[in-house]
Amino acid sequence: MRIAPASIAMALGIALAACQTTGPPSMRTTGDVTAQPRAAGETITAKGPTAVLWVKGMACPGCIVNVERQLKAVEGIEHIEVDLGSGRVDIALSAENPASRQQLRDAIDKSGFTLDRIEAP
Amino acid sequence: MRSTRAALRSIASRRREGGAALGDTAGWAVILPRFQLAIVLGVGALTTANSSHAQAPINSNVALQPSTGGIILRQQVRYFEAGEVKAFVVPTTILYGLRDDLTLILTTPLVFREVHDPMTGETRRDSGVADLTFLTKFRVFRDDFGPTETRRLSLLGGLEIRSGDTGFTSDSYDPIFGGVFTHAQGRHAFDADLLWKFNTAGGPAGADQMKYDVAYLYRLAPEQYTASKLTAVFGVLELNGQYDTNGDHELFVSPGISYVTKRWTLEGTVQLPIWQELDHRLARDFVVGLSFRIRF
Numbered sequence: 238m239r240i241a242p243a244s245i246a247m248a249l250g251i252a253l254a255a256c257q258t259t260g261p262p263s264m265r266t267t268g269d270v271t272a273q274p275r276a277a278g279e280t281i282t283a284k285g286p287t288a289v290l291w292v293k294g295m296a297c298p299g300c301i302v303n304v305e306r307q308l309k310a311v312e313g314i315e316h317i318e319v320d321l322g323s324g325r326v327d328i329a330l331s332a333e334n335p336a337s338r339q340q341l342r343d344a345i346d347k348s349g350f351t352l353d354r355i356e357a358p
Numbered sequence: 359m360r361s362t363r364a365a366l367r368s369i370a371s372r373r374r375e376g377g378a379a380l381g382d383t384a385g386w387a388v389i390l391p392r393f394q395l396a397i398v399l400g401v402g403a404l405t406t407a408n409s410s411h412a413q414a415p416i417n418s419n420v421a422l423q424p425s426t427g428g429i430i431l432r433q434q435v436r437y438f439e440a441g442e443v444k445a446f447v448v449p450t451t452i453l454y455g456l457r458d459d460l461t462l463i464l465t466t467p468l469v470f471r472e473v474h475d476p477m478t479g480e481t482r483r484d485s486g487v488a489d490l491t492f493l494t495k496f497r498v499f500r501d502d503f504g505p506t507e508t509r510r511l512s513l514l515g516g517l518e519i520r521s522g523d524t525g526f527t528s529d530s531y532d533p534i535f536g537g538v539f540t541h542a543q544g545r546h547a548f549d550a551d552l553l554w555k556f557n558t559a560g561g562p563a564g565a566d567q568m569k570y571d572v573a574y575l576y577r578l579a580p581e582q583y584t585a586s587k588l589t590a591v592f593g594v595l596e597l598n599g600q601y602d603t604n605g606d607h608e609l610f611v612s613p614g615i616s617y618v619t620k621r622w623t624l625e626g627t628v629q630l631p632i633w634q635e636l637d638h639r640l641a642r643d644f645v646v647g648l649s650f651r652i653r654f
Contacts, residue, residue, distance in 0.1 A: 292505070293502035293503065293504060293505060293507070293508070294500070294502025294503075294504075294506075294507070294508035295505065295506060296413045296422065296506050296507070296508050296542035296547065297413030297506075297542075297590060297618055298583075298588045298589060298590055298618050298619055298620045299413065299618060299620065299623065299653055300413075300422075301588065301620050302425075302428065302620055302621065302653045302654075303424060303425035303428060303458075304425075306425055306427065306428055307425055307426065310427075318585060319585070319588075320583075320584060320585040321505070321506065321583035321584070321585075321587075321588060322505060322506065322582050322583035322584050322585075322587075323505055324504075324505030324506070346458065347425055347426040347457075347458050348425040348426075348458060349422075349423055349424075349425050349426075349455075349458035349459065349497075349500075350502055350508075351500070351502035
């Protein structure tokens with residue numbers, strides 16, 4: 238029992254040390270897109286069509302999992318990238334069978350956030 | 359105010375003086391029921407903090423939820439001392455997003471405890487499963503007013519379920535109702551919750567409990583999220599209170615820190631009592647907690 242506080246203090250120390258980093262640049266969703274900030278309307282690198290979803294209410298990094306989970310379940314989406322600070326979600330759509338706007342709207346709804354708008358060609 | 363620790367000291371004192379016919383068995387009989395009660399109540403207070411989302415306080419609830427089909431697993435390890443009693447409480451919580459606005463939450467707490475008798479020098483250790491908590495969280499209000507800005511209100515309802523493990527269970531099924539509000543804006547977040555547990559056990563251990571928490575989170579880093587900055591560190595400051603209808607009342611101040619990534623969260627907290635008026639359960643000297651959450 239006496240060991241416990243020391244162990245806990247050590248773990249807290251590790252957590253504090255981890256605070257010094259803001260995460261590796263590669264900490265983004267899957268795919269081959271760049272992580273450079275893009276202007277609205279500018280699309281990610283993809284073979285098929287792309288779309289930008291502007292999402293509100295993603296308060297923390299964990300919220301990204303919610304959005305990705307729902308979008309990945311939609312057929313016709315090949316790649317997702319989230320910029321948490323701006324609420325911008327870039328998606329690469331399948332060239333053969335792209336997801337519809339309604340499917341995208343439903344996915345964001347299921348994720349528990351608010352879809353502000355969709356920018357798509 | 360007469361704390362239970364004082365009562366324990368009084369028992370020990372009387373035994374030293376030989377003024378009371380308290381043999382070893384009788385002594386344990388006095389100490390352990392109070393201790394069992396402390397474990398039951400203490401664990402209940404700890405495990406009602408089912409805030410398993412990412413930007414969430416450590417000991418309080420949060421109105422954020424996993425998405426439909428989302429699963430969050432939270433493993434906590436908590437250590438507390440209360441006079442001659444020391445205990446590890448290890449609650450495991452699993453959350454499942456039935457819908458984006460409805461979450462099912464189940465918490466199973468293991469308890470490893472040690473009780474020292476200062477008179478005999480004897481130390482008794484045992485372990486068991488305390489009462490389980492099943493809760494549902496239903497969001498009734500959502501206002502997402504910016505990319506990372508939101509305010510939400512959720513209702514909580516469920517049941518504390520007897521584990522049946524003698525010495526660790528309240529042996530009753532106790533309904534729990536309450537609500538939680540969350541406001542996140544920029545680098546700041548505020549959470550407040552209120553929970554009421556109707557204790558159906560009856561007797562001295564059967565007091566209803568009101569748990570209330572207020573929490574403030576400040577994002578220490580990064581200053582601004584980007585596509586490449588998807589981890590965050592939050593400083594957390596909480597007030598965690600519990601009032602029982604038998605008159606017991608305690609309030610903790612709980613600083614903590616939370617390291618959040620997209621998939622997991624690591625956090626640590628210390629709970630220090632700033633107000634304790636306890637006649638029916640042990641007064642905890644402090645609580646140290648570590649927690650790990652992973653999102654699927």
